[in-house]
Amino acid sequence: MIHDFGIVWSERNLLLSGLGNTTILSVLSAAAALLIAFVLTPALMSKQQWLAGIVRGFVDGMRCVPFLLFAYIVYYGLPSVGLRLDNWTSGLVALTIYNAAYMAEILRGAWAAQPREPIEAGIAFGFSNLGLFRRIVLPPLLLAAGPVIGNQMIQIIKDSAFLTIIALPELTHAASSIQSRHYVPFAAFITAVFLYWGLCLVIEAGVSSIDRLAMARR
Amino acid sequence: MADGSKVLDVAGVSKRFGDLEVLSDISFQVAKGETVCVLGPSGSGKSTLLRCINWLERPDAGQIYLTGTEIGVTGAGIVMSDRELSRLRTRIGMVFQHFALWPHLTVLQNLMEAPIQVQKRPSAEVRDEALALLAKVGLSDKRDAFPAKLSGGQKQRVGIARALAMRPDLLLFDEPTSALDPELVGEVLVVMRELAHEGMTMVVVTHEMGFARDAATRILFLDRGRVVETAPPERFFSAPETERARQFIQRYAGHVANGGCRT
Amino acid sequence: MTGGDILAILQGAVVTVTLSLTGILIGLPIGLSLAVLRWADVPVVARIVTVYVSILRATPLVTLLLLLFFALPNIGIAIGPISAAILALVMNTAAFNCEVWRASLMNFPRDQYEAAQSVGMGAGLRFRRIVLPQIVRSSLPGLVNEMSLLIKVTPVLAVVGVVDITRAAVRIGAETYDPLPPFLVAVALYAPIVFVLVSLQRWIERRQAMAEAAA
Numbered sequence: 001m002i003h004d005f006g007i008v009w010s011e012r013n014l015l016l017s018g019l020g021n022t023t024i025l026s027v028l029s030a031a032a033a034l035l036i037a038f039v040l041t042p043a044l045m046s047k048q049q050w051l052a053g054i055v056r057g058f059v060d061g062m063r064c065v066p067f068l069l070f071a072y073i074v075y076y077g078l079p080s081v082g083l084r085l086d087n088w089t090s091g092l093v094a095l096t097i098y099n100a101a102y103m104a105e106i107l108r109g110a111w112a113a114q115p116r117e118p119i120e121a122g123i124a125f126g127f128s129n130l131g132l133f134r135r136i137v138l139p140p141l142l143l144a145a146g147p148v149i150g151n152q153m154i155q156i157i158k159d160s161a162f163l164t165i166i167a168l169p170e171l172t173h174a175a176s177s178i179q180s181r182h183y184v185p186f187a188a189f190i191t192a193v194f195l196y197w198g199l200c201l202v203i204e205a206g207v208s209s210i211d212r213l214a215m216a217r218r
Numbered sequence: 219m220a221d222g223s224k225v226l227d228v229a230g231v232s233k234r235f236g237d238l239e240v241l242s243d244i245s246f247q248v249a250k251g252e253t254v255c256v257l258g259p260s261g262s263g264k265s266t267l268l269r270c271i272n273w274l275e276r277p278d279a280g281q282i283y284l285t286g287t288e289i290g291v292t293g294a295g296i297v298m299s300d301r302e303l304s305r306l307r308t309r310i311g312m313v314f315q316h317f318a319l320w321p322h323l324t325v326l327q328n329l330m331e332a333p334i335q336v337q338k339r340p341s342a343e344v345r346d347e348a349l350a351l352l353a354k355v356g357l358s359d360k361r362d363a364f365p366a367k368l369s370g371g372q373k374q375r376v377g378i379a380r381a382l383a384m385r386p387d388l389l390l391f392d393e394p395t396s397a398l399d400p401e402l403v404g405e406v407l408v409v410m411r412e413l414a415h416e417g418m419t420m421v422v423v424t425h426e427m428g429f430a431r432d433a434a435t436r437i438l439f440l441d442r443g444r445v446v447e448t449a450p451p452e453r454f455f456s457a458p459e460t461e462r463a464r465q466f467i468q469r470y471a472g473h474v475a476n477g478g479c480r481t
Numbered sequence: 482m483t484g485g486d487i488l489a490i491l492q493g494a495v496v497t498v499t500l501s502l503t504g505i506l507i508g509l510p511i512g513l514s515l516a517v518l519r520w521a522d523v524p525v526v527a528r529i530v531t532v533y534v535s536i537l538r539a540t541p542l543v544t545l546l547l548l549l550f551f552a553l554p555n556i557g558i559a560i561g562p563i564s565a566a567i568l569a570l571v572m573n574t575a576a577f578n579c580e581v582w583r584a585s586l587m588n589f590p591r592d593q594y595e596a597a598q599s600v601g602m603g604a605g606l607r608f609r610r611i612v613l614p615q616i617v618r619s620s621l622p623g624l625v626n627e628m629s630l631l632i633k634v635t636p637v638l639a640v641v642g643v644v645d646i647t648r649a650a651v652r653i654g655a656e657t658y659d660p661l662p663p664f665l666v667a668v669a670l671y672a673p674i675v676f677v678l679v680s681l682q683r684w685i686e687r688r689q690a691m692a693e694a695a696a
Contacts, residue, residue: 063679064672068636069647069664076654077661117318124272125332125384126308128300135335139322154539161541162637172544185551193540193548200539217321217364 004187011178018174019195025170026157026199029095033156034149036096037103042133044108055104062101068162070098075166091163099156106152110145111137143214150207154200161196171195223250224285225388225419231270231280233263240266241443244280248388251417255430255451258440259466264423265315267440268390271421272310273303284309285387308337311381311389316397317373319365325376326352326361329383337384344383351379355409371402378409389413391422427470431455439463482662486653490663493649494670500563500645501632504570508631509624511571512578517608519579520586530579537576542634545569550641566638574631581623585616622686629678632671646670 008015043055062070075090085093114137122136142149164173175192179185226248233241240263248254256264269275271282273290282289289306290298298306319328329348333339352358355375365373374394381389391410395403407429414420414433424430430437430451437454439447439462447454447463458464515534519527537545550565560568589612597607639648650667654660 060676060679061672064675065668066633066636066647066671066675068634069650069668069671072647072651073661073664073668077664080659080661115316115318117314117316118320120274121312121314121318121320123304124274124307124310124312125380126304126336127332128304131335135331136320140320143322158539158541161543164543165640172541172547175544176547179547179551185548185555189544189548189552192544193536196541196544197536197539200535218366 001187004184005191007182007184008178008187008191011182014174014178015171015191015195018169018171018192019199021169022157022160022171022196023199025091025095025160025163025168026153029092029099029160030153030156032092032096033099033103036100037107038133038138040100040104041107041111044104045111059101059105062098063105065098067094067098067159068165070094071162071166087163087166087168090166091160091168095156095159095163098159099152102152102155103149106145106148107141110141110148113144114140140217143210143217146210146214147207150203150210153203157196157199157203224248224283225250225252226271226421227281227283227286228267228271229281229283231267231277231282233266233270233275233277239443241270241277244440244443244445246438246445246448248419248421250419252435253414253418253420253422253433254436254438255434256421256423256438256440257425257427257430257466258446262440263443264440265392268312268392268421268423271390272307272312304336308332308384309387311384311386313374313377313381313389313391313394315393317365317370317377319373319376319380321365324362324364325357325368328365328376329380332380333383333385348379348383351382352376354382354412355379356405369402370398371405374398374406375409378406378413382413387419389418389420391420391424393423393425395424395426425470427455439466441466482653482657482659482666486657486663487666489653490646490649490666490670493644493646496643497632497635497638497645497647498674500566500570500638500643501628501635503567504574504631505628507567508571508574508578511575513582515575515579516582516586519583534576534579537573538580540573542569542573543637543640545573546637546641562638562642565641566643569638570631570635573634574627577627577630578624581620581627582616584623585619586612588619589616618689622682622689625678625682625685629675629682632675632678636667636671 040055040059043051044059046052046055071091071094074085074094075087078085078090118140119132119137122132127136160170161172163170164176167173171192175188179188182188224247228247229245231241231244232239244263244267246254256267258264266275270277271289273282276290281291284306287306290303292298292302320331323331326345326348329351330341330344333344333348334341349358349361352361355378357372357375357379360368360372360376365376368376377394394410395406398406403426407426410420410422410429411433422429422434432451434451437447437449437451438445439449439454439458439460441462447458447460449459454463455467458467515530519530521527546565546569549569550560550562553560553565593611593615594607597611602610635645636647638645639651642648646667650663651660653663657663
């Protein structure tokens, strides 16, 4: 058994590059998903019925589709309609679009729970449009939604493992390669599990520091 | 009355929510240095009137002028862009019933946020002024606290200081003490009285009869969305002209006599 | 894509639904047991459960599934794709259910428990008659939410060769050189199931909120 872990250790570069790719994928798509959500959420809450309806349809639709199928469609299905993306682009696009829907719903929930008056005060004090959103609406929103956004980031990391099926060299894919090359399944996959755990603990530490900021203001 | 130049001119403002006519054809003026108290039973449209003045609510009809500039509509009769409207709003300070402080900013940051971000004034100057305002409302020691850690009375004093930090031409108060515990009302009224004496131009929606009687230069009595009576406080409280006003005062008579308990 | 292909995907759907239900039915009580162990603060065991939940919460189902499927035979435990799939689903969902149950237990009013004690109910009776009926109610939205999450990760089971909706769709896509239609059929099968669960969760939440407002 110790010998098996020795083999995994000898392949540490492969594993670390997998970990690096998982991290890059997750961070990039989480950031992009959040940015898209900043646009989707106001649309979800728009008084324009048609706009709110379209975005609501997209958000609910995404929430009903398994991520793996969505990734399959982006990678294998889109070429049928003439859109061919490589596995990195497909993976990133799929993760981003899919999670943008979840982030939008998270922000909508947090926004709806925010008191109306401070935002109104922002308007009365001359903030408008982007300034109002960026300076007055967003900061308390992010503080309130911090823990849920953290949960979603963990979900994104786990979703990124699905991308092993489109041969994206992320952490699970790296563990698979090591296992098929040396036949050390336990050592290879349990190491991957612990690395995933480590990533989540980092996120949880981040969430609890945001939570401390929020507690001081509550 | 002070020098007589009009800070605020409200001309024939009406507002309805669906079938309900909340304000109908309201007209009044406020001269520089005046403190106008808007009184009336609940549901009479007082808060809506205030919110129409800075276009938080868009009036259905009528005009509102701030030192001669029409709010909300450009010369050509077109509704203003958000940017133009915002610029005018910075000249009208507003104090909210539930304080409406920004929870993610400290007390001092609450005061400095709009002057720096919206008015684009130099931050050193804004900071000095904000510190002076906090001293004025007696909260210098709370400058680095977050709003959530303050009492209601303290929050509202910060709310007033935040409005003053904009150097407004006009201050609007929307029932500034009605969300406070009775023992905290006094500290807020002290600050408001001081402002009135200093010649700040204010429109105050309130149920504090004591404050209205001894700090107002004029009373505007609203009932069912109409200005029923407007008079100096002495005359309004001792010899109201209308039956509606008489009934209203009678209901609050005890409170007036002992100088302004909450209603 | 022929009618036979659609039939193949439908057969896959039967497998998907069966596996999901099995996972849920086994995972629910195990999750509850884990939650009770943590709630009762059983020495050592409670700590182990905490670590287990923390690790499982962080582990992607694919990784867990590959681990079980390849490593268990390695240590002499023969396991087929179906058993590996069920085991992975149960391990995964039990951890999440544990968190849902535990949250309800933590919010359970202590004085009610003491009241039951004061009328002489034993620990087992107290839990079965007083605690359980109430925490089932408050856990329900979270549990339904977890069910919809579980169903959404089941396509992964295809990785070890379970012929579910996804594997059937992949195979047809490979045979016809046109993967889009079978995937769309797969989505069309998944979406209503998840949608029903999501709606059920919202409906329960609304009903409970209304009941609370009325009280």
